[in-house]
Amino acid sequence: MKTRKFIMAVLTAVILSTGLLAQTQDHSKMEAGKTESIKVGGACDMCKARIEKAAKIEGVTKAEWNKETKILALTYNPSAVSSDEVQKKIAAAGHDTERFRADDKVYDKLPACCHYERMR
DSSP states (O other): OOOHHHHHHHHHHHHHHHHHHHHTTOOOOHHHEEEEEEEEEOOOHHHHHHHHHHHHHHTEEEEETTTTTTTEEEEOOTTTTHHHHHHHHHHHHOOOOOSSOOOHHHTTTOOGOOOOOOOO
Protein backbone atom coordinates (compact mmCIF):
# COMPACT_ATOMS: atom_id res chain seq x y z
CA MET A 1 0.00 0.00 0.00
CA LYS A 2 2.85 2.41 0.84
CA THR A 3 4.48 1.64 -2.50
CA ARG A 4 1.27 2.41 -4.34
CA LYS A 5 0.90 5.80 -2.57
CA PHE A 6 4.56 6.58 -3.25
CA ILE A 7 4.18 5.81 -6.99
CA MET A 8 1.01 7.94 -7.18
CA ALA A 9 2.77 10.82 -5.42
CA VAL A 10 5.75 10.60 -7.81
CA LEU A 11 3.47 10.49 -10.89
CA THR A 12 1.48 13.46 -9.63
CA ALA A 13 4.70 15.44 -9.01
CA VAL A 14 6.02 14.62 -12.49
CA ILE A 15 2.77 15.63 -14.18
CA LEU A 16 2.55 18.89 -12.24
CA SER A 17 6.19 19.82 -12.81
CA THR A 18 5.89 19.15 -16.56
CA GLY A 19 2.93 21.53 -16.73
CA LEU A 20 4.79 24.20 -14.79
CA LEU A 21 7.89 23.94 -16.98
CA ALA A 22 5.80 24.37 -20.11
CA GLN A 23 4.36 27.59 -18.73
CA THR A 24 7.68 29.08 -17.61
CA GLN A 25 9.37 29.07 -21.01
CA ASP A 26 10.98 32.36 -21.97
CA HIS A 27 8.81 33.86 -24.70
CA SER A 28 10.57 37.24 -24.65
CA LYS A 29 12.67 36.40 -27.70
CA MET A 30 9.60 35.48 -29.71
CA GLU A 31 7.81 38.68 -28.72
CA ALA A 32 10.79 40.93 -29.43
CA GLY A 33 11.13 39.70 -33.00
CA LYS A 34 14.15 39.78 -35.23
CA THR A 35 16.67 42.63 -35.12
CA GLU A 36 18.77 43.74 -38.10
CA SER A 37 21.15 46.56 -38.90
CA ILE A 38 20.59 47.91 -42.40
CA LYS A 39 22.67 50.51 -44.24
CA VAL A 40 20.38 53.30 -45.51
CA GLY A 41 21.47 56.40 -47.41
CA GLY A 42 20.54 59.75 -45.94
CA ALA A 43 22.05 63.03 -44.84
CA CYS A 44 20.05 64.98 -42.27
CA ASP A 45 17.36 64.98 -39.60
CA MET A 46 14.65 65.25 -42.26
CA CYS A 47 16.04 62.05 -43.78
CA LYS A 48 15.95 60.40 -40.35
CA ALA A 49 12.27 61.23 -39.93
CA ARG A 50 11.41 60.07 -43.46
CA ILE A 51 13.37 56.80 -43.18
CA GLU A 52 11.92 55.91 -39.79
CA LYS A 53 8.38 56.77 -40.90
CA ALA A 54 8.72 54.65 -44.06
CA ALA A 55 10.12 51.73 -42.07
CA LYS A 56 7.39 51.67 -39.44
CA ILE A 57 4.96 49.43 -41.26
CA GLU A 58 2.81 46.72 -39.71
CA GLY A 59 5.02 44.12 -38.07
CA VAL A 60 7.85 46.55 -37.28
CA THR A 61 8.31 47.30 -33.59
CA LYS A 62 11.40 49.51 -33.82
CA ALA A 63 13.04 51.53 -36.58
CA GLU A 64 15.82 53.91 -35.56
CA TRP A 65 18.21 55.43 -38.12
CA ASN A 66 21.57 56.87 -37.06
CA LYS A 67 22.62 59.89 -39.12
CA GLU A 68 26.35 59.42 -38.46
CA THR A 69 26.62 55.69 -39.17
CA LYS A 70 23.81 55.55 -41.77
CA ILE A 71 22.57 52.39 -40.04
CA LEU A 72 18.91 51.60 -39.41
CA ALA A 73 18.32 49.46 -36.32
CA LEU A 74 15.23 47.48 -37.27
CA THR A 75 13.24 45.14 -35.04
CA TYR A 76 10.33 43.32 -36.62
CA ASN A 77 8.16 40.22 -36.51
CA PRO A 78 9.41 38.00 -39.36
CA SER A 79 6.08 36.18 -39.52
CA ALA A 80 4.32 39.48 -40.28
CA VAL A 81 6.83 41.37 -42.47
CA SER A 82 10.19 40.80 -44.14
CA SER A 83 13.31 42.92 -44.18
CA ASP A 84 12.93 43.26 -47.96
CA GLU A 85 9.41 44.68 -47.57
CA VAL A 86 10.69 47.31 -45.16
CA GLN A 87 13.65 48.17 -47.41
CA LYS A 88 11.33 48.53 -50.42
CA LYS A 89 9.21 51.04 -48.46
CA ILE A 90 12.32 53.02 -47.54
CA ALA A 91 13.51 53.01 -51.17
CA ALA A 92 10.05 54.15 -52.27
CA ALA A 93 10.49 57.14 -49.94
CA GLY A 94 13.72 58.10 -51.74
CA HIS A 95 16.47 56.42 -49.72
CA ASP A 96 18.80 53.71 -51.00
CA THR A 97 19.18 50.61 -48.84
CA GLU A 98 21.60 47.70 -48.97
CA ARG A 99 19.26 45.76 -51.24
CA PHE A 100 17.14 48.38 -53.05
CA ARG A 101 17.93 51.61 -54.86
CA ALA A 102 15.47 54.48 -54.68
CA ASP A 103 13.95 55.56 -57.98
CA ASP A 104 15.94 58.47 -59.41
CA LYS A 105 12.79 60.58 -59.82
CA VAL A 106 11.86 60.13 -56.16
CA TYR A 107 15.43 60.82 -55.02
CA ASP A 108 15.58 63.98 -57.17
CA LYS A 109 12.43 65.32 -55.47
CA LEU A 110 14.00 65.14 -52.00
CA PRO A 111 14.99 68.50 -50.49
CA ALA A 112 18.57 69.55 -51.35
CA CYS A 113 19.76 68.91 -47.79
CA CYS A 114 18.59 65.30 -48.14
CA HIS A 115 20.74 64.48 -51.16
CA TYR A 116 23.35 61.93 -50.13
CA GLU A 117 26.01 59.92 -51.91
CA ARG A 118 24.11 57.16 -53.71
CA MET A 119 25.04 53.59 -52.83
CA ARG A 120 25.05 52.17 -56.36
